[in-house]
Amino acid sequence: MKVRFDRELCQGHNRCYILAPELFDTDDEGYAVLRVEGNVPPDLEEKARLAADNCPEFAIEIEDDATDG
Amino acid sequence: MTEPERPPVADWATDFDHTKAAYATRAPEIWDELRGSCPVAHSDRFGGTWLPVRHDDVSTIAKDTDHFSSQGVVVTDWRPDIPKPIGYAPPITSDPPFHKIARQFLLTAFSPKAIAELEQPARVMCNELIDDLLAQQTGTVDAAVQYAQHIPVRVIAAMLGVPEEDGDLFRGFIHRILENPGGVEVAPEDTMDAYLDALIAQRQTEPRDDLITYLTRSTIDGDPLTAAHVRGTCALLLLAGIDTTWSAIGASLWHFAQHPDDRRRWTDDPAVRPFAIEELLRFYAPVTMARLVAEPVEVRGCPMEVDDWVLLPFPAANRDGEAFERADEFVIDRQRNRHLAFGLGIHRCIGSNLARLELTVAVEEWLRRIPHFELADPEQVRWSTGQIRGPRELPVRIVATSDTAA
Numbered sequence: 001m002k003v004r005f006d007r008e009l010c011q012g013h014n015r016c017y018i019l020a021p022e023l024f025d026t027d028d029e030g031y032a033v034l035r036v037e038g039n040v041p042p043d044l045e046e047k048a049r050l051a052a053d054n055c056p057e058f059a060i061e062i063e064d065d066a067t068d069g
Numbered sequence: 070m071t072e073p074e075r076p077p078v079a080d081w082a083t084d085f086d087h088t089k090a091a092y093a094t095r096a097p098e099i100w101d102e103l104r105g106s107c108p109v110a111h112s113d114r115f116g117g118t119w120l121p122v123r124h125d126d127v128s129t130i131a132k133d134t135d136h137f138s139s140q141g142v143v144v145t146d147w148r149p150d151i152p153k154p155i156g157y158a159p160p161i162t163s164d165p166p167f168h169k170i171a172r173q174f175l176l177t178a179f180s181p182k183a184i185a186e187l188e189q190p191a192r193v194m195c196n197e198l199i200d201d202l203l204a205q206q207t208g209t210v211d212a213a214v215q216y217a218q219h220i221p222v223r224v225i226a227a228m229l230g231v232p233e234e235d236g237d238l239f240r241g242f243i244h245r246i247l248e249n250p251g252g253v254e255v256a257p258e259d260t261m262d263a264y265l266d267a268l269i270a271q272r273q274t275e276p277r278d279d280l281i282t283y284l285t286r287s288t289i290d291g292d293p294l295t296a297a298h299v300r301g302t303c304a305l306l307l308l309a310g311i312d313t314t315w316s317a318i319g320a321s322l323w324h325f326a327q328h329p330d331d332r333r334r335w336t337d338d339p340a341v342r343p344f345a346i347e348e349l350l351r352f353y354a355p356v357t358m359a360r361l362v363a364e365p366v367e368v369r370g371c372p373m374e375v376d377d378w379v380l381l382p383f384p385a386a387n388r389d390g391e392a393f394e395r396a397d398e399f400v401i402d403r404q405r406n407r408h409l410a411f412g413l414g415i416h417r418c419i420g421s422n423l424a425r426l427e428l429t430v431a432v433e434e435w436l437r438r439i440p441h442f443e444l445a446d447p448e449q450v451r452w453s454t455g456q457i458r459g460p461r462e463l464p465v466r467i468v469a470t471s472d473t474a475a
Contacts, residue, residue: 011417014181018343029173030180030422053405054347056413 001045002063003052005034009059019054020047032059075114082107086114087144087357087380088249093452100385101397109371115144118378119371122385124392124409126368130360131381132414136373137360138164139416143456144359144378145250151297153363158305159298161416164363168415174287175302175419178228178280184422187224191427194223195434203438203470209445212326212435213463217318218311220431224423225310229303230279231268238264243312248455265303269296280306306420313355314424316459317410318431320353323460324399325436326444331401335436345401346429351408352399354384357456358412383409384458441469 003023012031016024022044025033040048052060078086081099086092092099100122103110110120121127130137140156141149149157156162159171177183198219202210210216222236231239242261245253257263269281276282284299294302325332334341358381362373373379387408390396394405411418418424444450445464453461 011414012176012180012421013411013417014422015347017181026181028180028182029176050404054407056407056409056411058407 001040001048001065002038003034003036003040003048004061004063005032006059006061007031009057011057011059013056015054015056016051016060020044020051023048024051082110083112084114085110085112085118085120087120087456088454090452090454093454093458096382096384096458097388100382100388104385104389109369111371115146115378116148116376117374118144118380119368119373120380120382121368122382122389123369124386124389127381127383127386127409128413130368130379131358131409131412131416133366134165134168134415136362136364136366137379138363139168139360140164141361141378142359143247143250144380147251148361148376151301155298156301158301158308160302160419161305161309162301165415170289171298171302172415172419178283179419179422181422184426187228187423188426188430190227191220191224191430192434195220195431196438199434199438203467209464209466211463212322212442212465213315213319213460216435217322217431217459217463218315220318220427221311221314221424224427225306228280228310228423229306230272230277230281231307235264239307239311243308246308247312247457248453250455261304261307262300265300265307266296269299269303309418310420310423312453312457312459313418313420314427316355316453316457317350317353317424317428319460319463320355320458321349321428321432322435322465323444323450323463324349324353325432326442326463326465328399329441331399332436332440334401335432336440341402342429342433344403344406346425346432347406347408348399348401348403349428349432350410350425351387351393351403351406353459354387354408354410355457355459356410356412356418357382357384357458358416359456380456381412383412438471439467439469440471442467 010032016032017026023036025035027033052062078084103122108123112118139162140153151157154164154167160168163171198216202215223233226233272282273285287294360379362375362377366373388396411421442465445466449464450460451462453459
């Protein structure tokens with residue numbers, strides 16, 4: 001699983017930082033910063049999904065591995 | 070109460086009036102009815118006002134800063150006289166491109182990491198308020214008047230650097246400006262502007278470590294902010310920071326007073342709390358914003374003309390079944406919750422991290438100390454009118470405290 005984060009869409013709601021601090025940090029102004037490059041560690045996949053499902057601006061997308069389905 | 074002289078509402082789809090007590094009490098039912106029958110309601114009141122209640126319309130309008138200006142964000146009979154793109158209280162009343170500049174230098178003070186430092190003081194303060202409530206030993210207390218309303222006043226007063234003792238004064242400004250706009254005449258020396266001007270002048274000669282001082286020293290392109298800008302931003306932080314959070318805390322306690330199962334879940338399962346807080350924000354979102362139509366535009370077939378008001382009822386969007394599963398149910402552990410309690414787009418509530426912190430601490434400390442309480446008399450709960458919705462009187466009976474419940 002990969003996480004895609006669109007900084008242009010982020011408005012600093014900080015929902016991802018609350019739900020998945022292992023995957024998202026915030027900068028000095030409160031905008032999200034994606035902390036992982038490449039694949040999400042398996043034990044954080046659920047948190048990644050939560051972050052995506054709760055972003056009011058739809059700035060986070062999950063890319064599942066093609067082999068999964 | 071002194072409601073402006075406006076006739077009773079004949080029909081919510083064609084003549085709504087969000088300043089009426091009838092709307093305050095049963096707003097969620099009104100939104101539900103409209104969503105099914107007339108998703109963009111209209112009223113000739115206030116010189117022409119629209120009320121979209123569907124999530125996608127509210128989202129679209131919130132993000133469309135070309136057709137909808139923030140020059141006016143509180144619906145009144147008159148139109149704002151401070152010109153675009155700055156408006157009276159930047160950045161909330163500002164439009165692009167100025168908006169971004171006015172917002173930029175406030176963001177750091179309200180970032181989650183800066184706000185986290187306020188958690189401990191907020192917890193201490195909530196416990197002091199609860200100590201006072203319990204010392205009273207009457208069994209019935211007002212959770213809005215004696216608890217909820219004091220929390221944001223104290224927090225924002227400390228941040229801004231205004232005297233906490235002036236809390237009653239701030240609540241007077243709030244009532245006049247947000248709950249009953251245009252309802253009373255005020256002498257120039259008693260206005261919020263006069264109050265803030267005096268404070269700002271004082272900080273210019275005696276700087277302190279507070280937001281007012283910070284604003285007096287901020288610059289845009291090397292020039293200090295205008296006096297009107299500093300005053301307007303102070304007004305915004307004072308007004309927007311108080312009755313909104315007070316409403317959210319009050320509505321949350323109103324909920325918990327009536328739902329013992331949710332109280333138990335909160336207490337027994339700390340992992341559910343972050344989800345519960347967002348669900349409280351979704352279900353009881355206090356804030357309805359407004360816009361002024363800047364260019365003629367059509368929304369769901371409705372022709373909106375320049376200078377029409379458009380209300381943005383985020384709480385109505387939050388209860389739209391198209392956007393949320395089981396939208397009309399309070400689901401304490403809701404996992405997918407893209408609620409709009411703090412708005413959407415470039416005007417996302419700048420105080421959202423602060424509000425969330427205050428709400429979390431206020432509910433946590435109340436339920437820790439008073440795990441069992443109920444409404445003393447549902448008939449006596451009074452909801453605010455206007456664009457900020459929450460209980461202003463909330464008598465509750467304390468059944469068990471942490472001392473007695475053990």
